Amino acid sequence: MAGSTEALRFTVRRKAAELVAPAGPTPRELKRLSDIDDQDGLRFHIPVIQFYRRQASMAGRNPAAVVREAVSRALVPYYPFAGRLRELEARKLAVDCTGEGVLFTEADADVRLEHFGDALQPPFPGLDELIFDVPGSSQVLGTPLLLFQVTRLACGGFILGVRLMHTMADAQGLVQFLGAVAEMARGMATPTVKPVWERSLLEARDPPRPGYAHREYDEVPDTNGTIVPLDDMAHRSLFFGAGEVAAIRSHLPPPLRSRATTFEVLTGCLWRCRTSALAPDADEEMRMICIVNARGNANKNGKSAIPSGYYGNAFAFPVAVARAGELCARPLAHAVELVRRAKSEVDVEYMRSVADLMVQRGRPHFTVVRAYLASDVTKAGFGDLDFGWGRPVYGGPAKGGVGAIPGVASFLIPFKNGKGEDGIVVPMCLPGPAMDKFVVEMARLLRPATAVDVVHDAIRSAL
Template identity: 80%
Template sequence: MACSTAPLRFTVRRKPTVLVAPAGPTPRELKRLSDIDDQEGLRFHIPVIQFYRRRADMGGRDPAPIIRAAVARALVHYYPFAGRLRELEGRKLAVDCTGEGVLFTEADADVRLDHFGDALQPPFPCLEELAFDVPGSSDVLGMPLLLFQVTRLACGGFVLAVRLHHTMSDAQGLVQFLGAVAELARGAAAPTVMPVWERELLLARDPPRPGFAHREYDEVPDTKGTIIPLDDMVHRSFFFGARELAAVRSHLAAGVRKSATTFEVLTGCLWKCRTVALAPDADEEMRMICIVSARGDKSGAGIPEGYYGNAFAFPVAVATAGDLCANPVSYAIELVKKAKREVNVEYMRSVADLMVQRGRPHFTVVRAYLVSDVTKAGFGHLDFGWGKPAYGGPAKGGVGAIPGVASFLIPFKNAKGEDGIVVPMCLPGLAMDRFVEEMAKLMRPAVDVAAPPRQQQPDMYAMIKSAL
């Protein structure tokens, strides 16, 4: 099928999609997901994409059969991925471990990797062809939980697209599985990190007793039409390197400037600028939903190494549009910091309890914005034998089926070789213009703080307008 996104045009030719089953025997059993996994807001498929360059020492080897065989071997260890979801009482999701397998498509494209430009980043041209949605495969129940497509490029490189049903894993869990596939593709006998199921760690208590307000799950009516029509959206990406981040920090109050993390700075900055751009009524409540991991010792949740389920919460910062627009950006950042601090083992238990008590609700999307940080997930380190990817990470700028609600923070090296973070943004056309203007203000350093030097310093407004 031919696909065009000016100025790039290319054709993708796909072979028939096949099912790849585990390479050996696997248990036949029913495994319940956790009460964090099966909430409504995670019942969708999420795509990631990896671009790989040609590698001379691979001797022209075909990546498709190598990766397909490695997937089959990895599924012996991660056999629930080869099963199908079923819904039990109380909308409880469980994996029927049938061993049926995952979807796999081989394809060829008459395009070179360098045709995509020096800076690979979402939105990608012809994504629907590089990550083909096999008809009938996108439902929640009874469908394959993973889809792979390997597209060989004319230059000898290739594109690996992977689509995951989000109830099975978060970004770290998916990278753990793909890391196992990568190790096996490179010739390892077994994965270094063995999978751990243990979804009972994040089940609700009996009886459930939520202990937090959880305003991220408020039922908010869309009385003013704030859910944005899909056909009115503009997709752009914004780059934040050392200089851009220093410029933004120069606008912050001294205490916030020193204590806020890069995630908190960018999230607060994006929230404020997005609110100004959308121009809601001053009394409307705006929500900033943060993705906060419960892994590691700080949360106390006891998530073991090898756990590949969803292990995060959606804490939310709430403020009126008037307060966000009128106050300095430090105000928004402080609210983000406060929301993040809530997440600990008790918060995770409270979320699980709320899911059971309220029928597994979706997080609020009305006047809400969600930011997910995948800078440390590890997509950029997945090596299937062809080295690290030229780009690895989310294939789209948002999550789920609702446009404009979410952005990822993605590790990125720009065309000048500078490391930083790229943030895909999706907004209505006029709002995008206002967003660019607001971001440009924050990327001009305040006069009292010097930014790191850079040769031929560009005009920040012109740089953003060029859609890095």
């Protein structure tokens, strides 16, 4: 486990932010978002950051100019990103395709890429300077839907910061758009993947008829606070290579050990350790919310219900629920099985049920009370984005959290550690004293289980 990056001080000199409009004419129209897109839990901006090394073949090329021109060209097929959100009846969101453009800032920093350390991972020093919140740009309605900042480094590399209004796209949708920008930066005339809007595919039925319990949207009384306070927060990044994952799997019974995915194993482990560290009352209900992508799920005709090229939000928030005392007292297998069961619910019908519930209940926010959320971006493709300078040293979420709520969410991010080992890094944010307990709990599960441990767990499971 790695702690926060040691204090790295540097100065960023920014030019005035400008609007980058589509390079050609685009339709002027009003396009409705889906009933998955416009739920309260997605009405915030998400930051992404990409670090690039100096590339000899690009000597003399200004990365800011290259990216700016490519963004302008990519906004022609992806013209809704150049518009502004409006709220219609019943809090329905729609994009007014005005063609005004996205925000773009060009900057320089007096720091070299190597100063950020051998193994780049969140939290990043100076993040607020690398993805600068242009005054007046962070509201939901009437503001740019994307913000770009290209910061040139003293070594010849650069950092690309991107901020997206989440109602417009999920991680895969954002990577699809950035992939188009990257292709155009490398000289392609049109993007390989053609964008598909079709947000009506994930709109509610008439009349709406939710078919699942959707406990992720339970109205939970916050009687004891949200557990995670906003002050005295500690940040750590946890690395899980093949050895660490194998050690955690060894604490599971053989059938589950072989069939559980890495996401399920790590998420169950993180949920259990985090709950133990926070030490809630034994009878408190704890929630583990999993981001599950519905792309690839087939409809009744056997075809994918979400077409290739769709860049809207196409995921659900299925939730595992357990009482704190039981979650901490029972073996790790209990948490992993609950996560597996929650994930397995998501299919096309589940997505339609969520859309129905959104309309029926006024587009509620998923509950954050005694909840923890995990999102796997290991396959999203941020690490493949090449704007002419090769693949990024790091590419992906700039930080954890959901909107302004720290400590509630963690991302599983593909990562290569300082030894060159591939694995997954998970940023974690907890109150200081809880973080100390979390480290102890995690260390126990990172020690391979003995035969005696397995027998003890089996006995506890049977009780």
